[in-house]
Amino acid sequence: MSPSSERFDALAAEWERHCEEHREASNPFVFVQHPSFESLVGLGRAAVPLIIERYRHGSVFWGAALRRITGVTTFGEGVVGDLEANRRGWLKWWDAHQAEFPG
Template identity: 35%
Template structure:
């Protein structure tokens, strides 16, 4: 369900929540703890409209966006052998984004 345009209020809310999440998790390494931070859960609650924003973040800097992407899309393109590997997981999601028209090729 790729989208073409993201409204300014959605973009601003995502940026605010993302900044809060990164601030609160910068010293965490446990994926469950990182993913259960309230601002991260609010990002998930924003739904499919923010998938392009999350993928853009992954392009800039691989990070623990995979739980959110799977929760929002119902997909998981990461191979079992790559689970826990942030770089490999990011690449799998970026490839998925291109194949599913979330990222312009």
């Protein structure tokens, strides 16, 4: 069952605002310690295609949600290191695995 697009969009917008407000934080885990992040992760595998679409167009922190949902750790934490390389890795992963996530 797919999460409603409206629910996902509302949670994503809230989390992206939180990330923007804390972009200068010295502790990168401040980004994932937020109720909207937990709610997004709670949407489960059905949210992965929606997350990937958001990731294509912006927020560098989506890797953390993808990691929590999929269990794939190949690309690191998603909030530390080379964030652009992390994003590219996830998008490449998606190209190889999208059939596993019926939309």
